[in-house]
Amino acid sequence: MKILVATHNKGKLREYTELLADLPVEWVSLSDVGIQRDVEETGETFEANARLKATVYARQSGLLTLADDSGLEVEVLDGAPGIQSARYAGPDASDKERYRLLLANLEGIPDEERQARFVCVIAVADHQGEVVTAEGVREGRITREPRGNHGFGYDPVFWVPEYQATMAELEPEVKNRLSHRALAVEAIRPKLEKLIEN
Ligand code: ITT
Secondary structure: OEEEEOOOOHHHHHHHHHHOOOOOOEEEEOOOOOOOOOOOOOOOOHHHHHHHHHHHHHHHHOOEEEEEEEEEEEHHHOOOEHHHHHHOOOOOOOHHHHHHHHHHHOOOOOHHHOEEEEEEEEEEEOOOOOEEEEEEEEEEEEOOOOOOOOOOOOHHHEEEHHHOEEHHHOOHHHHHHHOHHHHHHHHHHHHHHHHHHO
């Protein structure tokens, strides 16, 4: 069976192909099926946007489709950047510009008030619009300086207390054991296996 991993984010695509490698599935990407256009994320929650992306891309491709909406919630910023994580520093900003802006907005905030969490909601939709979802959350805090070269996005400024390292300092196999995305994958796995069997 073919499943579309519907993301334009190369970091996410790499992680899904690693996290789901054991399933008896041929994974295809948006570029494999010739879809270039982005879905406009008009929802007000991670779940709404994940559902939206999965259903639109499933309709366009005719394939069972997995999408995620994910991002970073910082407590002292009342949950920002949240669902705006990808657009935090404007539509064409780089990952580096986004985390630099975050560090600037947290200037002067002491370590104990820099708690944050990564959230990932996965939605899997079929071409008829049936959708299942699951969520994963990873707690941590925002550092004062970026560190590490692995991962993507806000990983260089996200401190994982259990490992005394930023997410970007962890080897990909380690991130894939503990990340918000890994937890969401474990939660969606039984539902996905049922869909594959049918
Ligand atoms: P798609 O919508 O095409 O999947 P996107 O990058 O626009 O790609 P989102 O709208 O879900 O995806 O935005 C996610 C944002 O949160 C984006 O800025 C990512 O860099 C960041 N993010 C998500 N997961 C992350 C992770 O595991 N590590 C670091 N940053 C992450």
